[in-house]
Amino acid sequence: MPKSTPHDSVLKHWWCDASTEYAFLGFSYEVTACQSAEQLMEEFRDIRHHFNSRYVRLYGACDREGFYDDIVNAAWENGLGVHALIWFGFNLDDIWIGRRDTLLANLHSNPRAKFVTRVLQFGSEPLFDGVLPHDQLAEQVELAKANLSSLSIPVTVSELAYGYQERGGAQDVLDAIDSINIHMLPFFSQEASTANQSWPLVLTDLQWFIDHGNGKKMYFDENGWPSVTSPSVQPNSPLAVADVHNEQQYYILLDEHCQDLKAVVGGGVGWFAHIYNDNQEPGYGIYDTSGNLKFPFHPRTFC
Secondary structure: OOOOOOOHHHHHHOOOOHHHOOEEEEEEEEOOOOOOHHHHHHHHHHHHHOOOOOEEEEEOOOOOOOHHHHHHHHHHHHOOEEEEEEEOOOOOOOHHHHHHHHHHHHHHHOOOHHHHEEEEEEEOOOOOOOOOOHHHHHHHHHHHHHHHHHHOOOEEEEEEHHHHHOOOOOHHHHHHOOOEEEEEOHHHOOOOOOHHHOHHHHHHHHHHHHHHOOOOOEEEEEEOOOOOOEOOEOOOOOOOOOOHHHHHHHHHHHHHOHHHHHOOOOOOEEEEEOOOEOOOOOOOOOEOOOOOEOOOOOOOOOO
8 A cells, every 4th residue: 555545646556456356355244343454464464574465354233333444444545445344234224224225425525445445235135134125235235336436436246147047037236336356155055065065056146247247346255165064054055064164165175166256257266255353253253262273274366
């Protein structure tokens, strides 16, 4: 990052072209714990320098005043971009409206926010969870795009293929979003077994987005394989195996198919590891609850 905040005139040319982004991009990072500014700085430094990450994709919500300013500062200081998130939660209430308004206001008021916020997401899985009818979600995307047009921040929805499919395809949402941010969680497939056998499951969902996405850029943002099950993480196949070996094997599988993902329309698929630490979501962390790496993790950032 430059020593001082750039002039808005550079925004149009600030980011690398999305068509050049593929392979490992960074981590999903849950913020429900409302991490301190110091913890964000330390962990974003680790994300950037230990793993060669380019981005942090936020997950969950912290409603503490000024929290996104802390995110922006930690990202700026460590040379990271942020996939920001308007979190709907799971209660089917309207708390997301205040979160939307707060975040949009912050993106305009914090002079550095537009230089670290790569994309604004609506999520997580608003179609699958039935938070809004798909036409209303598409309208929210269009309104946010208009609000952020002067900042050159694109807008998307963080969602499963099945979330679209169960809403008749929700083509209006696919047409509205600027990029396609996909939840790729093959462990939950009714055909799941071991992670190293899951490429056909990945390909099935990916192909659906290729067929319906009109060539838009695609990311796997909530993307991984759990090392343990929990009340909220239960398989839909009796053959699905959750352990550390399979968590590692899933990311090895993505590395082995780097060339295949690079060849996908839109400039290839970039992927995130879900999630940074098991304290954020049991079983999905690259680190365990004590802060130890669960397995060697050096994913490819190019091929």
